[in-house]
Amino acid sequence: MLTIKNLKASVEGKEILKGINLEIKPGEIHAIMGPNGSGKSTLASVLAGRDTYEVTEGEVEFMGKNLLDMEPEIRSREGLFLAFQYPIEIPGVSMTNFIKAAYTEHRKHKGLPQLSPAEFLKLMKEKKELVEIKAEWSGRSVNEGFSGGEKKKNEIFQMAMLDPALAILDETDSGLDIDALKVVANGVNKLRTANNAFLVITHYQRLLDYIIPDVVHVLYNGRIVLSGTKDLALELEEKGYDWIKKENVH
Amino acid sequence: MNTVQTQSNNLTLSKLIELFEIDNHEYVLPEASRMASLQFLAAGAFPTTRVEKWKHTSLKPLVENQYSLPTNLSKNYSDIKSVDFGTGLVHKLVFINGIYQKQLSNIVIGEQLIVDELSAKSAPQNWENQSTSDSVFIHLNIAFANDGIYVEAPANAALKYPVYIIQMIDNEELNPVIHLRNKIVAKKGSSIKIIHQVHSTGNMPALCNIYTEISTEPNAHLEYNVVQFDLQNVSLVSNLNLQQSRDSKLETNTISLSGKLIRNEVVANLNQANAEVQLRGIYMPRNNEHTDNTLQIKHNAPNCQSNQLYKGIIDNVASSTFLGQIYVDREGQKTNAYQSNKNILLTDTCRSYSKPQLEIYADDVKCTHGSTSGQMDKDMLFYLQTRGIGFENARRLMLIAFLSDILQAITIEPLAQWVVNEIHNRLDS
Numbered sequence A: 001m002l003t004i005k006n007l008k009a010s011v012e013g014k015e016i017l018k019g020i021n022l023e024i025k026p027g028e029i030h031a032i033m034g035p036n037g038s039g040k041s042t043l044a045s046v047l048a049g050r051d052t053y054e055v056t057e058g059e060v061e062f063m064g065k066n067l068l069d070m071e072p073e074i075r076s077r078e079g080l081f082l083a084f085q086y087p088i089e090i091p092g093v094s095m096t097n098f099i100k101a102a103y104t105e106h107r108k109h110k111g112l113p114q115l116s117p118a119e120f121l122k123l124m125k126e127k128k129e130l131v132e133i134k135a136e137w138s139g140r141s142v143n144e145g146f147s148g149g150e151k152k153k154n155e156i157f158q159m160a161m162l163d164p165a166l167a168i169l170d171e172t173d174s175g176l177d178i179d180a181l182k183v184v185a186n187g188v189n190k191l192r193t194a195n196n197a198f199l200v201i202t203h204y205q206r207l208l209d210y211i212i213p214d215v216v217h218v219l220y221n222g223r224i225v226l227s228g229t230k231d232l233a234l235e236l237e238e239k240g241y242d243w244i245k246k247e248n249v250h
Numbered sequence B: 001m002n003t004v005q006t007q008s009n010n011l012t013l014s015k016l017i018e019l020f021e022i023d024n025h026e027y028v029l030p031e032a033s034r035m036a037s038l039q040f041l042a043a044g045a046f047p048t049t050r051v052e053k054w055k056h057t058s059l060k061p062l063v064e065n066q067y068s069l070p071t072n073l074s075k076n077y078s079d080i081k082s083v084d085f086g087t088g089l090v091h092k093l094v095f096i097n098g099i100y101q102k103q104l105s106n107i108v109i110g111e112q113l114i115v116d117e118l119s120a121k122s123a124p125q126n127w128e129n130q131s132t133s134d135s136v137f138i139h140l141n142i143a144f145a146n147d148g149i150y151v152e153a154p155a156n157a158a159l160k161y162p163v164y165i166i167q168m169i170d171n172e173e174l175n176p177v178i179h180l181r182n183k184i185v186a187k188k189g190s191s192i193k194i195i196h197q198v199h200s201t202g203n204m205p206a207l208c209n210i211y212t213e214i215s216t217e218p219n220a221h222l223e224y225n226v227v228q229f230d231l232q233n234v235s236l237v238s239n240l241n242l243q244q245s246r247d248s249k250l251e252t253n254t255i256s257l258s259g260k261l262i263r264n265e266v267v268a269n270l271n272q273a274n275a276e277v278q279l280r281g282i283y284m285p286r287n288n289e290h291t292d293n294t295l296q297i298k299h300n301a302p303n304c305q306s307n308q309l310y311k312g313i314i315d316n317v318a319s320s321t322f323l324g325q326i327y328v329d330r331e332g333q334k335t336n337a338y339q340s341n342k343n344i345l346l347t348d349t350c351r352s353y354s355k356p357q358l359e360i361y362a363d364d365v366k367c368t369h370g371s372t373s374g375q376m377d378k379d380m381l382f383y384l385q386t387r388g389i390g391f392e393n394a395r396r397l398m399l400i401a402f403l404s405d406i407l408q409a410i411t412i413e414p415l416a417q418w419v420v421n422e423i424h425n426r427l428d429s
Helices: A040-048 A072-077 A095-110 A117-130 A135-139 A148-162 A178-191 A230-239 A242-247 B002-007 B013-022 B031-042 B136-144 B378-386 B391-407 B413-428
Strands: A002-011 A014-024 A029-033 A054-062 A080-083 A090-094 A166-170 A197-201 A215-220 A223-228 B091-096 B114-117 B148-153 B163-169 B177-186 B191-200 B206-216 B221-229 B231-244 B249-256 B259-270 B276-283 B290-299 B305-314 B319-328 B335-345 B351-360 B365-374
Touching (some): A002 A040, A014 A040, A029 A040, A040 A072, A040 A080, A040 A197, A072 A080, A072 A095, A090 B378, A090 B391, A095 A135, A095 A148, A095 B378, A095 B391, A117 A148, A166 A178, A215 A230, A215 A242, A223 A230, A223 A242, A230 A242, B013 B031, B031 B136, B136 B206, B136 B231, B148 B191, B163 B177, B163 B206, B177 B191, B177 B221, B191 B206, B191 B231, B249 B259, B249 B290, B276 B290, B276 B391, B290 B335, B305 B319, B305 B351, B305 B391, B335 B391, B351 B365, B378 B391, B391 B413
Parallel strands (some): A029 A197, A029 A215, A080 A166, A166 A197, B091 B163, B148 B177, B163 B191, B191 B221, B221 B249, B231 B259, B249 B276, B259 B290, B276 B305, B290 B319, B305 B335, B319 B351, B335 B365
Antiparallel strands (some): A002 A014, A215 A223, B114 B148
């Protein structure tokens, strides 16, 4: 589904990703862990198409297509979703108008007929229940005045609406209390199928108690330095990141 | 020296006044007022950017053209671009090149509303002279206004249908200079909503100089919406004078969609206690257009409230000016005065000037002001794009959202819808 080969990216001339290799297959959950500043969020941003990062080398193939050639909106319509670490507030744009605009573009891209207003409302209601979102959200502006937990739930709600092939969760657990964390993880687990995949970026092992990964990678200094099973996450939790740093001194 | 020669082709105030010597129109204001203004004008000149109030608004587009007196055109004007009210009723008052068009106008029967065409004979005592003004445009208007409308909501009348003043400029074949004067009065306890539209149909240069006076008596509520559009070759100078009595509420929404040169000058007088004024505006100059909103809010009495909210979207090499002065008299204790001006600059070559000014002589007041100018928020755009919303669509969503608090303040539903559509069309083009 996703094949990353020797991906290098820099910002303002400074190289952040120094040759990433990664392959994700349908049905898999991959976790990327690593200390602060290792390039985790940069990887998420580059995959989503943020233009502040310059890709200097490498290839990314997504569902058989060249991902790096696509505008961010096309990546989304092709089935890539990024749940933001810090979801953006957009005053004046209501949640309903926002998600409707996004959903409409996705249907159009896939050549599917648009839903009737009643069908759309029903779908929204169903997906809101998945992450225990209150009804009154719809009239509010996107993320405006939302608490940290509400913002993260809102990301999962959008993911549920757009039904991506690959969802990247960028530090979705940061700033969440244990109850909100369970709701978010539960939402992800319910959305999991044999045909979609998840890339979970996290600093702590905590989230991986609820979203069980098939593969855990350790990102350090712009490279994946270690890959293993979910036990690797436990080991990192126990030993911290220092031993990784020591083993990878340049 | 050389400068004198290069300026000689420009329109001067005296050349403009000469035009009217051959005019045989009846003027609206009494002869004594007119003479006083003519005297002022004889010694005056168009302000240059050396004059503080005109520092960021050059009259070059106005003075580099010549104008002529409008002649009555025998055309069929049945298809005038305007807000579609569908089956809804509206009092329609149509002016073409400054002259009232009775056959195109329509007053809904059964509403308590007083409408009078202005002439020297009809109620001149209602007119403030403004002879103390230092504005060339106000004096030009006093001297040469030859038509206008008087609108009154009688005491305690709650008007159901809006009053729609359409002021069309026909500059298809000629380059008219127009002076128009309006007076709107909301008597005690009345409520009324007004739309004042100014637009043009052609591409010849035109000069339009409007003076509007609005007064609200105790407990009256008035909403005044201005829409200015299709003025690509028009210099429009509009002076709005507001006079408020106690417990009255006045709201203005000024939507300037396009105009070669637009100057909207507002003087709001809060003359008695507990009066409230809400002044809002949207301006969207593009190409080489310039839009200027110059406001002066005078808190002359205690416990009054004023709120200015102006937002601009500036494109291409266009520019805008916002000058907002809050003046609080010694009598203006417990004043609440707010001001906010926000601009989005769509290109690297457009400009926006914003200047708040506070002059406070009372000691127990709350005044705040804020001004921002910047580009569209890239983080917001990216967020929308990552959800599959295309760049153009995301940009449009965000710009409409930026204007949404002002758009929502327009309570005449067909007008609000029309403005949103016009803005959508603009953002698509």
